[in-house]
Amino acid sequence: MKKANPALFSTRRIAPPWAKMIMAAFLLFAGGHAANDALAGPAGKDAAGKGLAIAIEADRRDHGFKDYAADMTMTLRSSNGSESHRRLSIKVLEGRDDGDKSLIVFSRPRDISGTALLTFAHKKGNDDQWISLPALKRVKRISSTNRSGAFVGSEFAYEDLIRPEVERYTYLWLRDEAVDGQPAHAVERTPAYQNSGYRRQIVWYDQAEFRVLRIEFFDRNNALLKRFTASDYQKYLGKYWRPALMIMINLQNDKSTNLSWKNYEFKNGYNNAYFNKNRIKNLR
Numbered sequence: 001m002k003k004a005n006p007a008l009f010s011t012r013r014i015a016p017p018w019a020k021m022i023m024a025a026f027l028l029f030a031g032g033h034a035a036n037d038a039l040a041g042p043a044g045k046d047a048a049g050k051g052l053a054i055a056i057e058a059d060r061r062d063h064g065f066k067d068y069a070a071d072m073t074m075t076l077r078s079s080n081g082s083e084s085h086r087r088l089s090i091k092v093l094e095g096r097d098d099g100d101k102s103l104i105v106f107s108r109p110r111d112i113s114g115t116a117l118l119t120f121a122h123k124k125g126n127d128d129q130w131i132s133l134p135a136l137k138r139v140k141r142i143s144s145t146n147r148s149g150a151f152v153g154s155e156f157a158y159e160d161l162i163r164p165e166v167e168r169y170t171y172l173w174l175r176d177e178a179v180d181g182q183p184a185h186a187v188e189r190t191p192a193y194q195n196s197g198y199r200r201q202i203v204w205y206d207q208a209e210f211r212v213l214r215i216e217f218f219d220r221n222n223a224l225l226k227r228f229t230a231s232d233y234q235k236y237l238g239k240y241w242r243p244a245l246m247i248m249i250n251l252q253n254d255k256s257t258n259l260s261w262k263n264y265e266f267k268n269g270y271n272n273a274y275f276n277k278n279r280i281k282n283l284r
Contacts, residue, residue, distance in 0.1 A: 051171030051187045055203075058210040059166050065240050067093045067270040071263045076154055079254040086112065086152075093270045099123055100163045101275040112152065116280040123167045126193070129158055132280045139281055148197025154257040155226060155248040157197055168193050174202065179214055180231075183207040198225070209233075211241050219252075226250050237266055 074086040087108035093101040099121025106115040113134070120128040129142035147158040169189040176185055184204040191198060199222050204214040215228040232244035246259040 047173045048171060050173035051189070052166075054173065054185050054187050054205055054210070055166050055169070055171050055189065058205055058212070061210050062240060063094075065094055065237070066267050067091070068236075068240075068242075068264060068266045069268055070242070070261050070265070073258075073260045074154060075258040075260070077256045077258070091268075091270060091274070093272070093275055095121070099127070099165045101272070102161070102163070103275055103280065104161070105280075106152070115152065117151070117158075117161065118275060118277055118280050119162055120275070121163045121165055123165045127162050129162070130277045130280065137281070139277055144195045147195065155250045155255055156257055156259075159197055160228075160248070164189075176207070177204075179204045179206070182213060184213055209241055211243075224251055234264075236264055240266065 069091045072088050074088060076084045086106060088104055088106045091103045102119045104117040106112045116132040118130045126144045130139050131142060132139045142158055149158060151158050151161060170192055172188040174186040174188055184206050187203050188200055189203055190200045198217050199220050200218050202216045203212060206213050211233055212230055216224060217226040219225040227249045229247045230243040233241045235241050242264055244261050249256045
């Protein structure tokens with residue numbers, strides 16, 4: 001394999017800190033031991049460069065799944081401990097040149113059966129989201145200014161349901177520490193897109209597989225708002241890790257939402273035609 005010309009990646013002509021961040025990204029995409037070099041070498045000594053390198057590596061390891069489907073049970077728990085349950089399914093199509101597309105459809109209880117959320121994530125510009133409300137018999141576009149709102153009364157915001165494309169954040173490595181006994185990287189990421197409901201987030205990636213273990217969300221006033229955890233990971237197709245349980249706890253109102261995942265299926269042959277806002281009105 002022909003070696004890259006070092007002159008192409010010289011940091012002399014690029015103003016810091018982006019030079020180090022670009023070098024970290026290049027090392028990661030080279031694969032193999034280069035990923036570790038990016039975290040431990042010169043680029044890794046810079047907190048912004050190391051944070052970006054970790055985010056890129058996490059994204060790289062999940063690349064190539066093409067599409068997947070899964071079933072979920074959503075459990076909403078109020079501050080007094082009462083619970084309600086919903087059944088839903090999700091289908092995801094991996095983006096090639098842009099972000100992923102996803103479709104969430106509720107099947108139970110009957111009063112929200114057929115409610116659907118279609119999301120187009122984008123690496124640049126505003127994401128697109130539409131919600132189909134059977135009671136209104138119409139499809140409504142979710143404005144970018146409303147994506148911090150609660151999704152069907154849960155503690156997940158519409159914004160939380162969009163794949164966090166690497167390009168949409170800036171990063172800062174904070175520290176390495178254990179999360180539930182697993183060595184992890186703690187990385188602060190700050191939304192670079194407009195109208196986010198969060199000022200910043202702290203993400204913990206496990207050091208072995210770069211899976212997300214925990215996220216803490218800080219509101220626009222920089223107060224800790226929510227804590228997300230993902231657990232019971234299983235590997236599919238020998239490469240792709242997916243959790244069986246996600247929990248979002250709102251630390252300001254003491255409410256929480258659990259998502260229990262099952263029946264993951266990969267490479268179903270989905271295409272762009274399936275993820276069409278004109279066909280989600282009558283889904284059941």
